[in-house]
Amino acid sequence: MAQFTGKVWLLGDDIDTDIIIPTEYLALPSVDDMKKYAFSPLRPELAGQIAPGDIIVAGKNFGCGSSREQAPEIIKHLGVACVIAKSYARIFFRNAINNGLLLIESDLHDHVQEGDTITVAPGEQIEAGGEVYPISPLPQNLLDILEAGGLVRAMQKRNGLIS
Amino acid sequence: MGMTIAEKIVARAAGLPEVRAGEIHTVALDKLLSNDGTTHLTIDMYHKLKNPRIADPGKIVFVVDHNIPAENPKTAAVHKKMRDFAREHGIDMLEGKGVCHQVMVENYVEPGQLIFGADSHTCSYGALGAFGTGVGCTDMLYAIVTGGSWVMVPETLRFNLHGKLREGVYPRDLMLTIIGDIGANGANYKCMEFAGDGAHGLSVNDRFVLCNLAVEAGAKTGIVEPDEKVREYVESRGRKAENLFVSDPDAKFLKVYDYDLDKIEPVVACPHFVDNITPLKDLPKVEIDEAFLGSCNNGRIDELRVAAEILKDHKVKDGIRFIVSPASNEVYLQALEEGIIETLLKAGAMVMNANCSVCWGSCQGVIGENEVLVSTGTRNFKGRAGHKTSKVYLANAAVVTASAVAGYITGPEAL
Numbered sequence: 001m002a003q004f005t006g007k008v009w010l011l012g013d014d015i016d017t018d019i020i021i022p023t024e025y026l027a028l029p030s031v032d033d034m035k036k037y038a039f040s041p042l043r044p045e046l047a048g049q050i051a052p053g054d055i056i057v058a059g060k061n062f063g064c065g066s067s068r069e070q071a072p073e074i075i076k077h078l079g080v081a082c083v084i085a086k087s088y089a090r091i092f093f094r095n096a097i098n099n100g101l102l103l104i105e106s107d108l109h110d111h112v113q114e115g116d117t118i119t120v121a122p123g124e125q126i127e128a129g130g131e132v133y134p135i136s137p138l139p140q141n142l143l144d145i146l147e148a149g150g151l152v153r154a155m156q157k158r159n160g161l162i163s
Numbered sequence: 164m165g166m167t168i169a170e171k172i173v174a175r176a177a178g179l180p181e182v183r184a185g186e187i188h189t190v191a192l193d194k195l196l197s198n199d200g201t202t203h204l205t206i207d208m209y210h211k212l213k214n215p216r217i218a219d220p221g222k223i224v225f226v227v228d229h230n231i232p233a234e235n236p237k238t239a240a241v242h243k244k245m246r247d248f249a250r251e252h253g254i255d256m257l258e259g260k261g262v263c264h265q266v267m268v269e270n271y272v273e274p275g276q277l278i279f280g281a282d283s284h285t286c287s288y289g290a291l292g293a294f295g296t297g298v299g300c301t302d303m304l305y306a307i308v309t310g311g312s313w314v315m316v317p318e319t320l321r322f323n324l325h326g327k328l329r330e331g332v333y334p335r336d337l338m339l340t341i342i343g344d345i346g347a348n349g350a351n352y353k354c355m356e357f358a359g360d361g362a363h364g365l366s367v368n369d370r371f372v373l374c375n376l377a378v379e380a381g382a383k384t385g386i387v388e389p390d391e392k393v394r395e396y397v398e399s400r401g402r403k404a405e406n407l408f409v410s411d412p413d414a415k416f417l418k419v420y421d422y423d424l425d426k427i428e429p430v431v432a433c434p435h436f437v438d439n440i441t442p443l444k445d446l447p448k449v450e451i452d453e454a455f456l457g458s459c460n461n462g463r464i465d466e467l468r469v470a471a472e473i474l475k476d477h478k479v480k481d482g483i484r485f486i487v488s489p490a491s492n493e494v495y496l497q498a499l500e501e502g503i504i505e506t507l508l509k510a511g512a513m514v515m516n517a518n519c520s521v522c523w524g525s526c527q528g529v530i531g532e533n534e535v536l537v538s539t540g541t542r543n544f545k546g547r548a549g550h551k552t553s554k555v556y557l558a559n560a561a562v563v564t565a566s567a568v569a570g571y572i573t574g575p576e577a578l
Binding site: 014016018019022023024026027029040041042060061064065066067068069070072087089090091094095098099150151152155156159 | 200201204208211212213230235237238241281282283297298299300301302304305347348351352378381383436523524525529542544545546547549551
């Protein structure tokens with residue numbers, strides 16, 4: 001995966017799925033309709049501020065709570081390039097990979113501020129404020145899913161249904 | 164070296180003699196559950212596949228429990244989509260029969276099975292010695308199409324429970340205490356295994372309470388070491404109890420915890436995290452607007468009996484809504500037979516149909532701006548039960564009922 005640079009939005013620990021997308025908006029017809037309510041219980045203005053290519057940096061247990069797959073889908077639809085958190089709740093982790101949303105595990109949260117610009121080389125390192133933070137590579141099977149744009153597309157690609 | 168319960172179940176599902184924590188295996192799944200929270204998304208994706216097929220419709224169960232009966236045309240459309248798909252493919256569909264995990268345990272789950280559910284509380288099936296785990300709708304689609312999936316074998320945290328809970332203390336207090344101790348990600352990716360004389364002393368219903376909340380500590384699943392009580396429960400319902408797996412004496416646990424049940428006391432999970440635990444006795448006075456008794460965690464006959472015992476001598480306070488939703492119609496019917504529903508209604512409670520109700524924060528009993536709810540639900544996240552400025556406290560059934568009478572959070576001894 002190619003290296004990219006983006007602006008940091010800083011969130012705390014235990015960002016749960018009800019914060020990422022509250023229950024009351026799940027019945028909206030599409031993820032595009034829902035995305036303006038992303039993170040609204042915590043920071044109602046945030047969804048409008050996030051620009052394509054931005055990066056969310058958070059603390060531990062990101063995505064804890066329900067299995068609603070709209071949570072990673074919405075983050076992906078906001079154009080977020082990747083999420084960098086200290087740790088992830090497991091259902092969210094699977095759902096994010098399955099939707100082609102790159103997740104990176106790192107304690108970067110303790111070393112950057114909101115608005116910083118950072119450079120990410122997936123599987124290798126993050127560069128922030130002149131410092132370099134190594135990150136571990138994802139296993140190849142997860143990379144294949146991410147690069148195809150999600151699990152369904154990866155399955156179709158593998159079965160020769162799409163190129 | 165020996166295996167844990169989780170390892171034995173994954174080994175069986177992978178068709179291997181032995182597996183170890185940390186390994187990734189392709190597994191055949193025994194059952195698949197999907198509810199009206201996300202099934203419509205899975206169906207939409209299914210129809211976008213180039214040559215869709217279903218590996219085994221007999222393994223799939225659809226449950227409508229999140230917005231039932233439908234409260235607007237959008238959820239009505241979701242239910243219709245599920246109904247049509249289930250009919251077309253010969254899939255069991257339970258609509259309005261109860262909360263998905265309760266009806267799964269009542270009607271489908273067998274010990275030793277590996278079950279995926281598109282709902283985070285699928286970990287409940289450990290009450291019967293099964294390995295249930297929550298997944299999203301894409302993983303569900305893959306499982307529906309292929310009949311299998313991949314799993315990483317989880318490490319196990321072993322909880323040895325000793326003795327008995329005191330009068331007025333419930334399994335919910337025990338599990339909330341454990342979550343407070345290890346934190347909301349204290350069991351992330353792991354299996355929480357419960358054993359010891361204290362675990363075997365618990366009924367299947369009480370074990371359900373423990374396993375159901377395992378995900379609130381981040382766990383992949385929670386399993387109580389199955390025993391004759393499980394066999395009796397399953398066989399009395401005409402199902403098989405062939406795989407009562409227990410961990411080998413030399414199985415490897417990541418960590419072992421010991422809990423003396425007689426030391427557990429009533430606790431409250433304060434806003435907005437399930438691990439934000441305070442002993443009830445240390446809680447300052449918190450006035451409430453609404454109380455909720457129900458959910459897959461705490462809407463069984465045991466909890467309804469606790470509520471009726473309190474409400475036979477007391478009335479719900481004026482201005483407080485006390486909403487009760489039995490976890491299933493089976494529970495509801497038994498409560499009717501025992502006169503519990505009559506007691507609750509006469510005391511001023513609102514008794515709803517069996518569904519996710521207030522716990523899900525969308526269909527019934529949504530709370531407004533700055534309102535406070537005390538609940539037997541599964542979560543107290545910010546805005547979980549309604550407005551983003553509202554607050555949810557989690558407590559046991561006795562505390563929730565007593566609070567509905569008092570108008571503030573309290574135990575029944577204060578009434």
